[in-house]
Amino acid sequence: MEYSLKKDLDCLEQLLQSALSEGLLYLGQLHELPTSVSVNETIQPNLNALGKGGAATLEEFKTRYRQLMVASTGPRYWGFVTGGTTPAALMGDMLASVYDQNTQTSSGQGDVSALVELETVQLLLDFFGLPENYLGGFVTGATMSNFTCLGVARQWLGKQSGFDIAKEGVSGHLPVLSATPHSSSIKALSMLGLGSQNIRLVPVMEPTREAIDLQALEKTIESLHGQPFILISSGGTVNTVDFDDFSGIAQLKRKYNFWWHIDAAFGGFAAVSPEHAHLLNGWEEADSITIDGHKWLNVPYESAFFFVRDEHKYLQVETFQNSNAPYLGDPLENFNYLNLLPENSRRFRALPAWFTLKAYGKEGYREIIERNIQAAQMLGEFIQNSDAFELLAPVRLNTVCFSLKEETKVQPFLNTLNNRGKVFMTPTVFHQRKGIRAALVNWRTTEEDVNLVIEEMQLVIRQISEN
Numbered sequence: 071m072e073y074s075l076k077k078d079l080d081c082l083e084q085l086l087q088s089a090l091s092e093g094l095l096y097l098g099q100l101h102e103l104p105t106s107v108s109v110n111e112t113i114q115p116n117l118n119a120l121g122k123g124g125a126a127t128l129e130e131f132k133t134r135y136r137q138l139m140v141a142s143t144g145p146r147y148w149g150f151v152t153g154g155t156t157p158a159a160l161m162g163d164m165l166a167s168v169y170d171q172n173t174q175t176s177s178g179q180g181d182v183s184a185l186v187e188l189e190t191v192q193l194l195l196d197f198f199g200l201p202e203n204y205l206g207g208f209v210t211g212a213t214m215s216n217f218t219c220l221g222v223a224r225q226w227l228g229k230q231s232g233f234d235i236a237k238e239g240v241s242g243h244l245p246v247l248s249a250t251p252h253s254s255s256i257k258a259l260s261m262l263g264l265g266s267q268n269i270r271l272v273p274v275m276e277p278t279r280e281a282i283d284l285q286a287l288e289k290t291i292e293s294l295h296g297q298p299f300i301l302i303s304s305g306g307t308v309n310t311v312d313f314d315d316f317s318g319i320a321q322l323k324r325k326y327n328f329w330w331h332i333d334a335a336f337g338g339f340a341a342v343s344p345e346h347a348h349l350l351n352g353w354e355e356a357d358s359i360t361i362d363g364h365k366w367l368n369v370p371y372e373s374a375f376f377f378v379r380d381e382h383k384y385l386q387v388e389t390f391q392n393s394n395a396p397y398l399g400d401p402l403e404n405f406n407y408l409n410l411l412p413e414n415s416r417r418f419r420a421l422p423a424w425f426t427l428k429a430y431g432k433e434g435y436r437e438i439i440e441r442n443i444q445a446a447q448m449l450g451e452f453i454q455n456s457d458a459f460e461l462l463a464p465v466r467l468n469t470v471c472f473s474l475k476e477e478t479k480v481q482p483f484l485n486t487l488n489n490r491g492k493v494f495m496t497p498t499v500f501h502q503r504k505g506i507r508a509a510l511v512n513w514r515t516t517e518e519d520v521n522l523v524i525e526e527m528q529l530v531i532r533q534i535s536e537n
């Protein structure tokens with residue numbers, strides 16, 4: 071064994087403790103650390119012939135990169151839709167790296183990490199109040215979950231006309247309908263050969279909404295003259311967290327032949343709050359559902375899961391099986407995840423989710439979800455009552471989409487606010503208006519954080535009007 075490798079093996083415990091101490095130092099300072107940094111670090115591309123060992127490598131990391139680690143897992147990182155990591159999720163994630171299982175099979179010889187994944191999928195179905203007849207699995211993010219679900223949808227669509235698209239490839243234009251699809255679903259259509267331009271946009275209910283207009287949807291369906299199609303619906307759009315009317319869509323599904331996919335990347339968590347669960351009424355009839363783990367479940371990146379109705383299990387295997395040989399037997403009996411989703415080798419991705427679900431339960435999550443919603447409403451009320459800001463849409467759940475009354479000041483305001491490093495928000499465009507989005511999905515966020523951000527916003531408004 072090479073010298074530094076042998077030396078590291080001999081002091082493994084000490085090395086891991088030093089990495090843990092470094093991590094704890096970061097977590098201990100999380101409330102004070104900046105939410106954004108400016109980067110001057112230049113890349114050093116040359117690799118030494120002789121390694122320096124773990125301890126010296128940690129020192130180099132500390133010198134060059136430690137101060138560039140932003141508080142993205144902290145309570146005021148409201149850009150994109152960025153979750154944090156609960157203590158138990160972190161425990162599970164660390165152990166997933168330690169165990170380093172290749173999570174594929176759930177039975178027979180080899181490891182049984184997939185059994186933990188299947189159990190976690192059942193816990194999640196229970197958590198979301200969904201029926202048991204979904205086959206679920208973990209992928210890296212909602213983008214890959216949308217890809218997985220739409221991959222099976224594509225196979226279904228081909229079968230409606232007697233084609234095996236997984237084997238024969240896509241030919242011609244296949245209809246996909248949606249009102250406000252997330253960019254990642256459009257990306258999935260590109261990757262699947264369905265063509266991002268082939269999506270047919272159905273009108274939304276009214277100008278301030280992002281939810282699909284059901285009458286317009288039915289008219290579009292009628293214009294297809296019975297041709298089967300895929301419907302991508304939204305369970306929480308990113309700008310205004312609008313929900314398509316799932317009960318209405320469920321009724322249409324009884325009348326027309328289509329694959330119903332729901333992207334509920336973060337909006338699915340409304341199911342955990344009795345006051346908001348109605349937003350999802352009817353979703354239990356969807357063919358496939360996407361939900362992110364690294365957003366509101368507060369497990370580390372990269373984690374998301376899909377649920378595909380298990381009556382489609384053969385289509386799912388046709389789409390993702392890792393060989394050209396005909397599949398042997400029932401895919402749910404000869405279970406192997408590599409025949410059911412894009413990745414072959416996979417990390418033990420379910421473990422952090424399993425830990426955090428077991429540790430905090432439905433009540434723990436209800437409290438986090440409702441606290442985040444309340445915090446968003448508090449911020450929304452401040453904006454509504456202020457002279458400088460205005461809401462671009464009502465605060466429906468956990469996201470505040472707003473602008474400045476003077477639109478030319480939006481960018482300078484956002485730049486100054488983000489540069490100060492106390493809070494991070496992202497720019498958006500909503501109905502041709504330049505806007506700003508704050509999405510609250512972190513388990514640490516409290517009322518105090520909202521008050522601190524409100525003070526920051528007022529201070530920045532004063533600053534930019536002086537200039």
Ligand SMILES: *Cc1c(COP(=O)(O)O)cnc(C)c1O
Nearest residue numbers: 211212213214252254333335362
């Ligand atoms: C975040 C998000 C995605 C993409 O998720 P990733 O985890 O970044 O791949 C898809 N759909 C919706 C509604 C989202 O909010």
